[in-house]
Amino acid sequence: MTSSYPRLRVLPITKNDLGAEYDLVVVALGFECRARFCAESLSLNSRKRVALVFPDRQVHSFEENKAILVDRGYDLVHVEDIEVATIVAGLIRDIELSEERPFRRVALDVSSLSRVRMAGLFSGISSSGIEDSVAVDFIYAIAEFTPPTEVYTPNAHVGPVSPRFAGWSEEPEQPPALILGLGYEQDRALGAVEHLQPGSVWTFVPTSSIPEYSPALRTANSILLEAIPPNRLLSYVVERPFDCFVELESIVHGILGQNMPVLIPFGPKIFAINCLLVAALHTPHVAVWRVSPGVAEEPVNRFASGEISCIRAVFTPPIFEA
Amino acid sequence: MSNPIHAPSIFESNNARTLRPNQVARTFIPPAKFSVLTRRRNTVIVGPRGSGKTTMLKMLQQPALESWEHTSAEEYRQKIDYSTAFIAADLSWGAQLEALGDGRLDADTHRRVGSAAFTAHVLRALLNGMMHRVGQSENHAAHPIRRVSITNDQEGGIVRELASAWSLKPSIASLSALRRSLSHRLVSIREFASREAVLGDSGRANRVAAEPSLHLHFLQAASQGIEVFNDAVGEPDGKWALLFDELEIAPVWIREELIRSLRGTDDNIMLKLALSPYSFEAGLLESTLGAAVGNDFDQISLWYADKNEGYAFCEQLWYGMLEERGLPALQPKDVLGQSYFDTAPVEWAATGTAYGPGSRLGKLFIGMAEKDSTFHSHLEAKGIDPHALHLVAPGDRAAEIRKIAPLVAVRDYYRAWASESKIRVGHKRSRKQATLYAGASSLFAITEGNPRWFIGIVDVLLDWMGKDKDRIPGTVQADELVKSAQRFSALLRTIPLPAELRTGKSERWLLSILNSIGTYFHRKVVLDDFVPEPPGSFTVDANTPDSVIQLLNQAINSGAIVYLPDDGAQVLLASLKGKTFRLSYLLAPIHKTPIRRGVSVSLSSILRNTRPDTQHQLPLGDD
Numbered sequence: 037m038t039s040s041y042p043r044l045r046v047l048p049i050t051k052n053d054l055g056a057e058y059d060l061v062v063v064a065l066g067f068e069c070r071a072r073f074c075a076e077s078l079s080l081n082s083r084k085r086v087a088l089v090f091p092d093r094q095v096h097s098f099e100e101n102k103a104i105l106v107d108r109g110y111d112l113v114h115v116e117d118i119e120v121a122t123i124v125a126g127l128i129r130d131i132e133l134s135e136e137r138p139f140r141r142v143a144l145d146v147s148s149l150s151r152v153r154m155a156g157l158f159s160g161i162s163s164s165g166i167e168d169s170v171a172v173d174f175i176y177a178i179a180e181f182t183p184p185t186e187v188y189t190p191n192a193h194v195g196p197v198s199p200r201f202a203g204w205s206e207e208p209e210q211p212p213a214l215i216l217g218l219g220y221e222q223d224r225a226l227g228a229v230e231h232l233q234p235g236s237v238w239t240f241v242p243t244s245s246i247p248e249y250s251p252a253l254r255t256a257n258s259i260l261l262e263a264i265p266p267n268r269l270l271s272y273v274v275e276r277p278f279d280c281f282v283e284l285e286s287i288v289h290g291i292l293g294q295n296m297p298v299l300i301p302f303g304p305k306i307f308a309i310n311c312l313l314v315a316a317l318h319t320p321h322v323a324v325w326r327v328s329p330g331v332a333e334e335p336v337n338r339f340a341s342g343e344i345s346c347i348r349a350v351f352t353p354p355i356f357e358a
Numbered sequence: 359m360s361n362p363i364h365a366p367s368i369f370e371s372n373n374a375r376t377l378r379p380n381q382v383a384r385t386f387i388p389p390a391k392f393s394v395l396t397r398r399r400n401t402v403i404v405g406p407r408g409s410g411k412t413t414m415l416k417m418l419q420q421p422a423l424e425s426w427e428h429t430s431a432e433e434y435r436q437k438i439d440y441s442t443a444f445i446a447a448d449l450s451w452g453a454q455l456e457a458l459g460d461g462r463l464d465a466d467t468h469r470r471v472g473s474a475a476f477t478a479h480v481l482r483a484l485l486n487g488m489m490h491r492v493g494q495s496e497n498h499a500a501h502p503i504r505r506v507s508i509t510n511d512q513e514g515g516i517v518r519e520l521a522s523a524w525s526l527k528p529s530i531a532s533l534s535a536l537r538r539s540l541s542h543r544l545v546s547i548r549e550f551a552s553r554e555a556v557l558g559d560s561g562r563a564n565r566v567a568a569e570p571s572l573h574l575h576f577l578q579a580a581s582q583g584i585e586v587f588n589d590a591v592g593e594p595d596g597k598w599a600l601l602f603d604e605l606e607i608a609p610v611w612i613r614e615e616l617i618r619s620l621r622g623t624d625d626n627i628m629l630k631l632a633l634s635p636y637s638f639e640a641g642l643l644e645s646t647l648g649a650a651v652g653n654d655f656d657q658i659s660l661w662y663a664d665k666n667e668g669y670a671f672c673e674q675l676w677y678g679m680l681e682e683r684g685l686p687a688l689q690p691k692d693v694l695g696q697s698y699f700d701t702a703p704v705e706w707a708a709t710g711t712a713y714g715p716g717s718r719l720g721k722l723f724i725g726m727a728e729k730d731s732t733f734h735s736h737l738e739a740k741g742i743d744p745h746a747l748h749l750v751a752p753g754d755r756a757a758e759i760r761k762i763a764p765l766v767a768v769r770d771y772y773r774a775w776a777s778e779s780k781i782r783v784g785h786k787r788s789r790k791q792a793t794l795y796a797g798a799s800s801l802f803a804i805t806e807g808n809p810r811w812f813i814g815i816v817d818v819l820l821d822w823m824g825k826d827k828d829r830i831p832g833t834v835q836a837d838e839l840v841k842s843a844q845r846f847s848a849l850l851r852t853i854p855l856p857a858e859l860r861t862g863k864s865e866r867w868l869l870s871i872l873n874s875i876g877t878y879f880h881r882k883v884v885l886d887d888f889v890p891e892p893p894g895s896f897t898v899d900a901n902t903p904d905s906v907i908q909l910l911n912q913a914i915n916s917g918a919i920v921y922l923p924d925d926g927a928q929v930l931l932a933s934l935k936g937k938t939f940r941l942s943y944l945l946a947p948i949h950k951t952p953i954r955r956g957v958s959v960s961l962s963s964i965l966r967n968t969r970p971d972t973q974h975q976l977p978l979g980d981d
Contacts, residue, residue, distance in 0.1 A: 195449075
């Protein structure tokens with residue numbers, strides 16, 4: 037079963053569908069231990085392997101990750117957030133030019149990627165100038181439960197994850213419709229609702245094979261969950277992102293024309309990928325926002341649980357409207 | 359209330375921005391200042407979030423006035439003899455304007471495309487107003503006003519003239535098609551910006567010059583439109599009010615333009631601008647080149663420095679909400695109970711005084727004098743015997759007793775609480791503590807006359823009450839007060855740091871500053887030696903760090919602190935320095951402070967005398 041659109045097709049895949057010959061594999065090199073999990077445990081064969089290095093908070097598992105990724109043939113690319121799109125587009129073009137075989141397949145390990153960098157990767161793929169379709173496998177290593185941090189860091193950014201995902205409304209008098217993916221940071225989603233003052237609110241509540249997350253999430257969002265009507269409380273299984281994508285896209289499709297959808301993906305990053313996919317599908321009418329302290333946020337080491345979540349998207353240029 | 363299957367969340371139902379004008383009108387209670395807003399003058403309406411700015415502006419719209427059933431509705435329908443166009447704004451729209459060109463345009467081009475988009479938005483709003491006038495937007499109006507009839511030919515004439523003036527090409531000569539063409543323009547503007555981001559600087563000047571939509575000025579274009587419409591309907595002197603909501607979200611150059619325009623615009627145009635209390639552009643109003651309050655524009659503040667000022671409005675909202683639910687018009691005190699800080703008539707009934715030795719207040723004073731030597735000393739110095747309060751003659755001493763009674767209540771309550779050995783867990787403790795603030799007058803004061811806060815809290819309380827109860831227990835009220843504070847805390851934690859503070863390290867962020875102030879006031883009232891006039895407000899003195907002031911700018915606009923103007927005429931602030939504020943009473947149950955203003959102390963002294971708070975959230979749990 038697929039969801040089709042002239043420029044973007046999203047397909048369900050499993051872990052068994054990963055590992056075929058890729059043209060490019062991109063992972064993040066940061067402080068989380070799970071940043072190396074996919075590189076270590078999955079057979080991601082590729083002509084080019086790249087680790088996008090975070091310039092900040094090179095602590096916890098950073099050095100260990102670095103050694104392992106280098107050992108496994110990853111090129112370390114030191115890049116600021118704002119450069120990700122350009123770097124990735126350049127990588128794709130270089131690979132396309134260097135080989136006889138057309139550029140076709142990418143694997144992106146988003147486990148330790150920031151939402152900004154995810155958006156940058158989307159932009160990089162779309163601006164690469166590749167004329168044919170590119171299949172992108174998004175891979176997410178679900179983390180073992182780590183209690184939510186009690187250290188508060190003020191937000192540095194509350195707004196579109198990138199200018200490309202700010203959305204655009206032809207009827208600005210319509211208030212936004214907010215679709216939230218919940219996480220377990222105390223009242224983070226509630227604050228976003230209070231701040232944005234949307235015309236309607238929908239919430240996606242994650243469940244997964246890691247049972248500790250659910251009670252922590254309910255506690256952290258108790259006031260919000262109490263206030264949301266039952267028909268707007270939706271749940272999704274982290275290990276089944278395609279089902280989530282279908283439901284999310286359906287909700288957004290229903291909202292379009294009446295309100296401007298604004299998606300804020302707290303919680304598992306695979307939901308953030310789904311948000312970006314839906315926004316790309318309906319560009320420019322859907323916005324994706326992030327609420328983040330940025331580099332000031334306390335680094336919390338997260339360890340892979342062993343469970344993988346993945347989804348495939350086939351991009352056919354031009355992905356974004358001119 | 360609403361259909362439970364499709365019931366909106368509290369976030370949606372309490373937000374005027376999400377409601378159509380006729381929906382706003384269904385429950386609108388006009389505050390006293392609404393009459394000022396309706397005058398045929400430029401107006402600046404100032405207030406923090408939720409204070410009712412959007413609601414009041416929306417009520418000036420024709421559909422709202424036509425469906426309004428309030429007792430004073432007809433009076434206002436007669437009085438408001440001008441047309442209106444409501445220009446909405448929200449954070450999402452502001453972010454879209456900011457993102458035009460993907461961040462890759464030069465400043466001038468970015469400004470041009472942003473202004474062009476804003477102009478299209480304004481002209482769409484104007485067309486909406488025109489369509490209301492000619493009866494094209496609503497099927498039924500209970501009390502139609504200012505309707506005009508135009509023939510198809512007249513409509514076609516209007517459309518052709520406006521299309522020419524605004525460089526539009528509607529598919530047919532109708533107002534709705536013209537409005538659609540403005541939507542298409544918004545699409546074109548974004549596409550233009552996106553292309554420019556890719557094409558770069560080379561040749562850009564020519565491309566920009568060749569794009570007519572980038573050279574329309576929103577006020578001039580609106581003025582043209584108004585003139586064409588007025589001529590067509592035979593109202594050459596017809597007045598229009600452009601209602602600009604949430605201007606703090608609009609690009610700075612638009613805010614500046616509008617504020618400058620208060621000094622003088624087209625004779626047919628009035629400006630009604632909604633702003634938050636702190637606005638950098640307020641300096642424009644203060645400068646000698648700016649507009650003058652009273653001469654060029656009226657100024658309305660939508661907050662109450664004194665808690666008693668907002669009570670009457672809260673009472674009206676209360677009765678309005680009861681009526682909306684089909685509940686009997688029960689008095690607030692009958693449902694919410696007497697506030698702990700008030701004296702109930704029953705306390706006077708038997709003896710003619712509420713201060714007898716056996717009375718609640720009498721026992722309070724006696725008990726406090728026995729436990730607290732500093733309080734005892736104060737009474738002694740004033741010649742007041744706690745066992746004989748009821749015998750104190752009217753005059754200064756009686757006034758002294760009435761003045762300090764609420765302080766004694768808070769002091770006693772929290773000193774008793776602190777001495778208890780029972781262990782309370784998490785929020786249950788805060789909710790139990792907050793019962794001190796239950797009761798009609800306290801609850802009303804805590805909402806600050808802020809309609810969103812009031813409706814948000816009372817809505818839930820009335821849900822609890824339903825139709826089979828006529829009294830809401832203090833514990834239920836306290837529960838909702840704590841939740842409201844928690845929602846407010848979540849909002850304050852979400853507001854992003856000002857750009858200038860993002861790279862530095864600081865121990866004090868917005869909530870920690872508020873907590874420090876609240877903790878200081880609590881200590882002065884409850885823990886330190888008794889004083890009859892403890893501090894309860896603060897002045898932003900010259901020694902206050904700039905980083906703190908920047909955070910307080912956010913606090914005032916969100917309603918976390920309330921400006922106490924010395925000069926009643928000044929409500930817009932370009933700077934907080936030298937100004938006096940108090941914490942919002944919404945935070946009183948959390949910081950355990952009295953609901954009163956208190957004398958002012960310098961903010962820098964408060965911060966010197968309190969440790970930076972590491973929790974960065976309101977103290978909703980255990981102490």
